[in-house]
Structures are given as C-alpha cells and as structure tokens.
Amino acid sequence: MNTPIRRISVVIAMLFTALLVASTVVQFAQVKTLGAMAANKRTLLDNYSRERGSIIVGGQAIAKSVPVDDQYRFLRTYPQGDLYSQVTGFYSYQVGAPYGLEHAADDLLSGDSDSLFVRRITDLLTGRRTAGATLELTIDAKAQKAADDALGASKGAVVALDPKTGAILAMVSHPQYNPNPISSHDLNKAANAWEKLSTDPTKPYLNRTINQLYPPGSTFKVVTAAAALETGLLSDENSEVPGPAVLDLPLTTATLPNENGRACGPNNKTTLIHALEISCNTAFGSLGLELGGEKIRAQAAKFGFGDSLTIPMRVSTSTVPPDLNAPQAAQSAIGQYEVKTTPLQMAMVAAGIANQGKVMTPYLIDSVRSANLDVIESTPDPVELSQATSPETASTLTKMMVSVVDNGSGVRAAIPGVEVAGKTGTAQHDPGKPPHAWFISFAPANDPQVAVAVVVEDGGVTGSEVGGGRVAAPIAKAVMEAVLK
Template sequence: MNTPIRRLSVLIAVLFTTLLVASTIVQFTQAKTLNAMSTNKRTLLDTYSRERGSIVVGGQAVAKSVSVEDQYRFLRTYPQDKLYAQLTGFYSYSVGAPYGLEHAADDLLSGDADTLFVRRVTDLITGRKTSGATIELTIDPKAQAAADKALGESKGAVVALDPKTGAILAMVSHPTYDPNPLSSHDLSKAAKAWQSLSTDQDKPYLNRAISGVYPPGSTFKVVTAAAALENGVVSDENSTVPGPAELDLPLTSTNLPNEDGRACGPNNETTLIHALEISCNTTFGSLGLDLGGEKLRAQAAKFGFGDSLQIPMRVATSSVPADLNAPQAAQAAIGQYDVRSTPLQMAMVAAGIGNQGRVMTPYLIDSVRSANLDIIESTPDPVELSQAVSEQTASTLTKMMVSVVDNGSGARARIAGVDVAGKTGTAQHDPGKPPHAWFISFAPAVNPKVAVAVVVEDGGVTGSEIGGGRVAAPIARAVMEAVLSR
C-alpha cells in the first residue's frame, strides 16, 4: 500500500472512531442533560403527549390534564383558578414549570419517578401509553378556603399545620394568580401571561408562605420565653422579670423602649405571663441580655430555624444571626434586628409548643397513586424534627399564650367554647412603611388539632400590637374554626 492510501485509511479510521465516540457520548453520557434542556422541544412534546397526573385536594382535582385535539394532546388545567395556584404552580410548554408542585413533584406527575419504574416497564411491554401519578395533598379544603377569604385583598400569607403530624392543612399567599393562561397552548397568549406575571411588582408568583422571609416581631417572644425557661433564667410563668419603660442597652447610646412608653408593671417589674400578654419589649429585651445571642440562637434552631426544608417545594431558611453582641441579642429577643422567618417556620413554632414541645417535619403530599388509583406511596409516618422544649416548658408557654388571647392583645382570636393559645406581633421592616402584622396560634390549647401562622404585610400600626391583634388574629381564628368544625 502506497503512502497516500495509507494516510487516507488512517484518516478515515480516525473519523469513524471520532463519530463512534461522539455518538456514544451523546446517547449515553449527555442523554439525561439533553433531555432536561428546556430548549429540547422533542422532549417537551413527548412529555406533553403523556397524560400528566392530577393534583388532588379533598377528592377534587385542583390540577389535571384534559385531552385536546392538537399536537400536544393534553392541556393542563386548574379548575379552581387562583385558590391553589401557589401550591400547584403551573405547567407550560412555552414557559416551563418554575414554581410549585408542578416543578417539585414533576417526576411523579410526569411518570418518570423511580417509584413508577415497574409501571413504565409494564407499559412498554403492553404497549400502553405511560401516564403520570396522581398526588393527594394534606390540604383541608375548608381551611384553605377560609384562609383565602379571610386574607382577602391583603398581601401576606397563612399557614396551618396539624401539630401532631406536621401535615400542612392550609397554605395561602396573596396576591395570587390564575395559572390557566400560562398553560395555554396558544404560545403567544402564554408568553404574554408570563410577561405580565413576572414583571408584576407585587410578585404574585411568590409563595410568601414558604419563600417570604420576614422579621417575626413579637411572635418571636415565645421563642425567647422558651429559651429563658429552658436555661433557668426564669422558673415559670409567674416569675418576676424586669419591665421598665426603657431598657438601657450596653455598648450603645440607643435604648430599647416599650411601645407605649410606659413601664410594664409597678416598680419597673412584672411577671413573665403578663409581659407576654402585653408584649412588653423591655422584659424580653432583658431576657435576651441574660441569655446572650448563642443561647437564643440555639433555642430557635430547635424549633427549625436554620434548617433546609422541602415539602417537597424548597422552603426559604429562617435565621437568627450568629455572633450577636449584647444590644443585638436584646433586639433579636423581640424578633427584630436581623431575625428572619417564613410563615411556615412560625407555624412550626406554634405547633411545637402545642405538641408538648415536639416539632414535626412539615409535609404537603399525603399519598401518591398510579393512573389506575393503586397506592404507590401511602400517608407518610410523622417525622419528629426535634424536641424543641420539655413538656413542662411547653405547658408553661401554652398557659402564657392562652392568657394572651383571654386577657391580652390576642382577644380577636377567641373562639366560643375553645381555649385558644396565641401571640400577636408587629414587625418593623422598612422606615416609612407600616410594620407587618403577625399572629401565631393553636387550638384547642390542650391536644390541639391545628396551629396557624398569619402575616399581613404592612398591616400593623407603628408602636402598637394593634395590627397583630386586629388584622392578623381574626384571619387565624377563621382558619382554626374551619379545621375545628370538621
């Protein structure tokens, strides 16, 4: 063989080898990545040709696929429009599914989950078209509707939990949106809907219940009280504590005042239970000084602050800053400085106290069923996140929170014939704007069936607990009544 022919043969062999290696890389190494690309229209069309599983609440589908006569074959619809939008998210050919369960539980809904492997193999053998699984949520439809109605036109969020299991009974965020236009097969209509939604300054696509991170204000005082009881700074609800009109903070010329400018009791003293009833800043600021930042932060961590949770949507992390100096610890003890919390986290605090000090891991999916309604995953066993406080401390905190509703700032959360435990909150967040109004609660106080957290953005009154009591407490009451009436 002469030299030119030999060189050409080597070149051809190299080219064939390169082609073989490239095709192997594409088909095996890069296959998963290429399939997941949002620009891969063939994959999207294949996914759309399947019947996507439904999302079900109380036996009714709040997201489902219906057969249509176009290239996509199935249209995703949301029969209750805005009520469950923050939970379901949306499934859109032109936009994708960036929010909610449509994204977080996509492998189940699309039929690609590992738990559905046997079903997919059976479908392949029988020639049956693969379809997604149906997921049933823990949501109580009455509680969801009550939360939505009570929150009304206000910006904010409501979360309700079953204290014993961690099951999420209600999750509402306002403002909300209608996901149906986003799932339209009219791609220009869907794009226009997404443009309008994504540029809205009120961020209706944001699930404030799990992604909104706020200063918790005075609702955090129950965490401070828990730390004081657990660390022996006070012995019980009747312990005498400082309550001057203004607390002298070390290391700074700025002092911590009470909202009304008055002392919380005679001789600048009061009891722990009365301090919580009237939400005395100087009492809890003083406890923050006695505890120090690390003990306060450690107690908050036992309630779930700092944890990364998924329900299965990712929950923003609530936090208490590290390395707090003395005045910062005093401010943190009343839920200010850089303390931040989601409404879900504050619902977990209330639920943990009501559940004898045990905080349960929250979850949203109750069960998973195949297309023919066979149970693939049944109701999960409750998982304890932590023992946040002792049973004795939980009992003491419960007495104090009941007194807040019966004798203090939480009067508008009262329910006839039911002992309600609660705590109001007013959280400063932006100079020149009204504070956020908070309320956390559980009921009945003994053996509770529901714990609730409510935040109303800019719903408070500067220098007063009125916002939490007047604005947020009635919302919590409506949700508790809906659950207790079952």
C-alpha cells in the same frame, strides 16, 4: 495490505470509534442535561403527549390534564383558578414549570420518577401510553378556603399545620394569580400572561408562605421565653422579670421602649406570663441581654431556624444572625434586628409548642398514585425534626399563650368552647411603612389539632400590638374553626 491502505483503515476505525463514543455520551451521559434544557422543546412536546398526573385536594383536582385536538394532546388546567396558584404553580409549553408542585414534583407528575420505573416498563411491554402519577395533598380544602377568604384583599400569607404530624393543612399567599392563561396552547396568549405576571411588582407568583422572609416581631418572644425556661434562667411562667418603660441598651445611646411608653408592672417588674400577655418589649429585651445572642440563636435552631427544608418545594431558610452583640441580642429577642423567618417557620414554632416541644417535619404530599390509582407512596410516617423544648417547658409556654388569648392582646382569636393559645406580633420593616401584623396560634390547647401562622404585610399599627390582634388574629381564628369543625 500496503501501508497507505493500512493507514486509511486505522483512520476510518478511529472515526467510527469517536462516533460511537460521542453518540454514547449524548444518549446516556448527557441525556438528563439535554432533556432538562429550556430550549429543548422536543422534550416538552414529548411530555405534553403524555397525560400529566393530577394534583388532588379533598378528592377534587386542583390541577389536571385534559385531552385536546392539537399537537400537544393535553391541556393543563387549574379548575380552582387563583386559590391554589402558589401551591400548584403552572405547567406551560411557553414557559415551562418554574414554580410550585408542577416544578418540584415534575418527575412524578410527568411519569419520569424512578418510583414509576416498573410502571414505565409495563407500559412499554403493553404499548400503553405512559401517564404521570397523581398527587394527593395534605391540604384541608375548608381550611384553605377559610384562609383565602379571611386574608381577603390583604397582602400576606397563612399557613396551617397538623402539630402531631407536620402535615400542611392550608397554604395561602396573597396576591394570587390565575395559572390557566399561562398554560394556554395559544402561545401568544401564554407569553402575554407570563409577561404580565413576571413583571408585576406585587409578585403574585411568589409563595409568601415559604419563600418570603419577614421579621417576626413579637411572635418571636415565645422563642425567647423558651430559651429562658430551657436554660434555667427562669423557672416558670410566674418568674419575675424586669419591665421598665424604657430599657437602656449597653454599648450604644439607643434604648428599647415599650410600645405604650409605660412600665409593664409596679416597680418596673412583672411576671413572664404577664409580659407575654401584653407583649412587653423591655421584659424580653432584658431576657435577650441576659441570655446573649448565641442562646437565643440556639433555641431558634431547635425550632427549625437555619434548616434547609423541602416540602417538596424548597423553603427559604429562616435565620437568626450569629455573633450578636448585647444591643443586637436585645433587639433579636423581640423579633427585630436581622431575625428573618417564613410564615411556615413560625407555624412550626407554634406547632412545636403544641406538640409537647416536638417539632415535626412539614410535608405537603399525602400519597402518590399511578394513573390507574394504585398507591405508589402512601401517607408518610411523621418525621420528627427536633425536640425544641422539654414537655414541661412546652406546657408552660402553652399556659402563657392561652393567657394571651384569654386576657391579653390575642382576644380576637378566641373560639367559644375551645381553649386557644396564641401570640400577636407587630414587625417593623421598611422605614415609613406600617409594620407587618402577625399572629401564631394553636387549638385546642389541651389536644392540638391545628397550628396557624398569619402575616399581613403593612397590616400593623406603629407602636402597637393592635395590628396583630385586630388584623391577623381573626384570620387565624377562621382557619382554626374550619379545621376543628
């Protein structure tokens, strides 16, 4: 072979090698990246040609795929419409699956999860079309409906948990939306529906239970009380605390007043339990000054503040800021300044107190089944997130929260024949707007089955706990009754 032919042969061999390497990179190394590209409609068409798994609550589908006679083969439908919209999200050829379980559990619902590998191999060998897994959720259908009805036209969120396991029993966020038009195979209709939803200033697509951060207001006082008891600053619910009409704050000319402008007890003194009953700002502000910001922050962290959680949707992280000076610590102790939390996090606080100080990791998927209903993943074992307080402290806090409902600002959460523990809250936010109304609770207090957090945006009354007690507490009551009955 002469030199020119040898050179041409080497060049051709190099070109074939480059082609082989490039095709290998595309087919193996880049396959997931290319498949996940929003512009890759072939992947989406392939997914539509499969029967996507259903999402089930109480034996009823809240999201399912139905066969249709078009190129997509299956239409994703949401039989309950608005009720579970932030839980399911939507699955749309036009938009994709950017929200809810449709996005967070896409690998299971589409059949691409590693846990379905054996099933996919079996399908390949038998020629059967691959179908996605069915998700059975922890949600209690009656509690979900009760939360939705009770929240009504108000903007806000309701979360209910099983304190002993962390299972999510209700997850309602208002305003809601109907996922069905966005999932339509009429692409113009779907595009218009998405445009309307995505530009709505009230953000109906936002799951306020896990992705909206609010100031917790006076509901955070149970965390401050926990810190005071856990550090030994106070011994029990009858410990004496300051309760002047106005608390002077160091390092500033600002003061911290009580909402009613009066002292919380004779001689500017009161007990810890009475301070919680009437939500005495100056008492808890005083505790904040004595504890300091880091002890408050450390106690909040034990309840889950600062943790990154997935349920499997990503939960926004609740925070207490670091490096608080004295006035900031006092404000943080009553759930103001820059303390921010999700309703789920405050439900976890209530659930942790209910569960003898033990906070369980929240979860939404109860079991995963294959298309022929074989169990792939059964109900998960409860996972302890943290020991937020000792059982003794939890018992003391429970007594105090029961007294809030029996004798204090939470009377509208009372359930005949059931001992209810709760705490009202009013949270200042944007200047000129009414405060948010909060309520956290659990019941029965002696054997808790459900813990609830409610926030009603702009539902409070400035300078009063009335909003939390009048607006939010009845919503929590309705949810607790639905679970207990």
